[in-house]
Amino acid sequence: MADEVKKLKICIIGAGMGGLACALALAKKGFQNIEVFETASNLGFVGAGIQLAPNMVRILDRLGVWDEIEKEAVILKETSIRQGATDTELGHVSLDHVYSTYGYYHSVGHRASLAGALYNGCKREESIKFHFSTALGGVTSFSPQPTFTVVPRDGEPYSVEADILLSSDGVKSTTRVEMMKRIGVTAEIIDTNQAAYRIMLTREQMQDDPDLLALINGQRATRWVGEKRHIIAYPVSGNNIYNLSTTQPDTNFAAAPSETYTTKGSKSAMLGVFADFCPLIQRMLNLVPEGEVCEWKLRVHSPLPTWIHGSVALVGDACHPTLPHMNQGAAQAIEDAGVLGEVLALLPDVNPESINKALRVYEGVRKERAETLVELAAASGRAMHLGEGKAKEERDREFKEGKSVPDKWADAQVQKTIYGFDCMEVAKETFKEEFDKM
Numbered sequence: 001m002a003d004e005v006k007k008l009k010i011c012i013i014g015a016g017m018g019g020l021a022c023a024l025a026l027a028k029k030g031f032q033n034i035e036v037f038e039t040a041s042n043l044g045f046v047g048a049g050i051q052l053a054p055n056m057v058r059i060l061d062r063l064g065v066w067d068e069i070e071k072e073a074v075i076l077k078e079t080s081i082r083q084g085a086t087d088t089e090l091g092h093v094s095l096d097h098v099y100s101t102y103g104y105y106h107s108v109g110h111r112a113s114l115a116g117a118l119y120n121g122c123k124r125e126e127s128i129k130f131h132f133s134t135a136l137g138g139v140t141s142f143s144p145q146p147t148f149t150v151v152p153r154d155g156e157p158y159s160v161e162a163d164i165l166l167s168s169d170g171v172k173s174t175t176r177v178e179m180m181k182r183i184g185v186t187a188e189i190i191d192t193n194q195a196a197y198r199i200m201l202t203r204e205q206m207q208d209d210p211d212l213l214a215l216i217n218g219q220r221a222t223r224w225v226g227e228k229r230h231i232i233a234y235p236v237s238g239n240n241i242y243n244l245s246t247t248q249p250d251t252n253f254a255a256a257p258s259e260t261y262t263t264k265g266s267k268s269a270m271l272g273v274f275a276d277f278c279p280l281i282q283r284m285l286n287l288v289p290e291g292e293v294c295e296w297k298l299r300v301h302s303p304l305p306t307w308i309h310g311s312v313a314l315v316g317d318a319c320h321p322t323l324p325h326m327n328q329g330a331a332q333a334i335e336d337a338g339v340l341g342e343v344l345a346l347l348p349d350v351n352p353e354s355i356n357k358a359l360r361v362y363e364g365v366r367k368e369r370a371e372t373l374v375e376l377a378a379a380s381g382r383a384m385h386l387g388e389g390k391a392k393e394e395r396d397r398e399f400k401e402g403k404s405v406p407d408k409w410a411d412a413q414v415q416k417t418i419y420g421f422d423c424m425e426v427a428k429e430t431f432k433e434e435f436d437k438m
């Protein structure tokens with residue numbers, strides 16, 4: 001990489017999975033001037049589990065942070081999809097082939113361990129500077145030099161000029177709104193009318209119940225499905241925590257619209273939502289202490305016409321928020337980062353025109369793939385949430401036959417598309433041809 005390219009000032013908004021992975025991917029490529037602006041005062045990640053699929057792990061490994069995450073991760077050997085009401089198994093999929101096919105296991109972990117390892121990786125890089133408690137106020141220019149205002153919590157707003165701005169400021173992205181305004185498009189946030197409870201049970205809470213102990217000691221992701229609702233659960237943190245993530249119709253947020261996407265929920269409301277699920281589920285939900293029920297609102301937005309304007313690019317949930325049913329939201333944000341590292345490192349010069357072209361190569365590698373997965377997650381959710389009737393009978397027959405799995409993340413053909421695609425390699429291989437075409 002030419003010296004002038006290495007010295008480009010690259011600013012990143014947001015230190016979520018997408019922002020941290022971008023900063024690290026760029027530093028690993030040799031960029032010397034990376035600044036990250038984050039609203040929060042520190043990286044206090046909400047406690048919850050996260051699936052660490054091979055396409056994500058491949059990139060984390062290249063960024064040098066997988067070893068740290070792997071220590072606590074649990075390797076999944078199987079997934080079982082079960083009727084929520086009766087606990088009878090609808091389908092069972094072995095995940096044994098994943099390692100031999102893709103070179104990495106399908107693991108699960110704690111969000112804090114993923115984010116913590118990415119942050120530790122960033123802290124080891126001298127080229128990355130963090131500005132916590134500092135929010136993006138607005139973007140005043142997208143090119144030739146992106147210029148934006150930031151608002152420190154305890155100080156006066158100031159203006160920052162960069163050579164490249166990567167905005168990974170999440171589903172409520174300020175940059176996305178401003179970018180779409182500039183190009184005359186509205187891309188409204190879509191209410192999915194779904195919400196999620198995220199629950200973490202400790203080994204101590206589960207150890208006196210042999211059925212629950214078997215779950216936390218296992219290497220299985222279990223999905224219990226019912227009409228308009230499901231629960232997916234797996235052990236994390238070295239089998240010391242059992243993570244449950246639910247999806248149900250959003251009645252609480254709908255009743256009390258608020259700016260926030262998470263809220264303390266009521267335990268009795270949660271028990272009510274899953275009242276007709278089997279006793280095993282009831283026993284787990286009953287272990288959640290009163291006052292510790294956390295509910296997340298699930299939001300997406302319509303596909304954007306572009307993720308790029310001038311020398312500014314959107315990253316992660318800012319441009320492809322998804323329902324969680326494919327377990328790919330963070331994985332896709334990390335793919336964005338891996339590809340951005342590749343294309344920016346291949347910049348032939350520092351002209352804003354070249355920067356825009358390189359960013360459009362990023363969009364070319366990433367946009368269609370990410371949007372396909374967003375659609376697949378929605379479709380998979382619809383299949384999981386079927387009520388009694390012909391469609392459900394057909395789905396259950398498919399589960400039984402096992403040729404294709406209606407819970408799409410566990411389907412071998414779908415896994416091939418997701419895990420078998422090395423986005424960084426593709427970006428590197430196709431860069432020159434795509435760049436020259438722009």
Ligand SMILES: Cc1cc2nc3c(=O)[nH]c(=O)nc-3n(C[C@H](O)[C@H](O)[C@H](O)COP(=O)(O)OP(=O)(O)OC[C@H]3O[C@@H](n4cnc5c(N)ncnc54)[C@H](O)[C@@H]3O)c2cc1C
Binds near residue numbers: 050168170
């Ligand atoms: C219930 C549920 C389960 C999930 N399970 C999985 C899973 O198993 N596997 C998986 O891969 N993904 C999963 N996801 C998705 C995943 O959590 C997200 O896709 C991922 O966190 C997106 O990362 P991001 O960096 O793009 O955005 P975020 O994580 O939202 O980060 C955005 C960051 O930007 C900061 N920010 C926002 N506005 C500003 C501003 N104006 N100025 C400065 N900073 C700002 C925020 O404080 C935040 O730190 C799940 C999501 C949900 C809701």
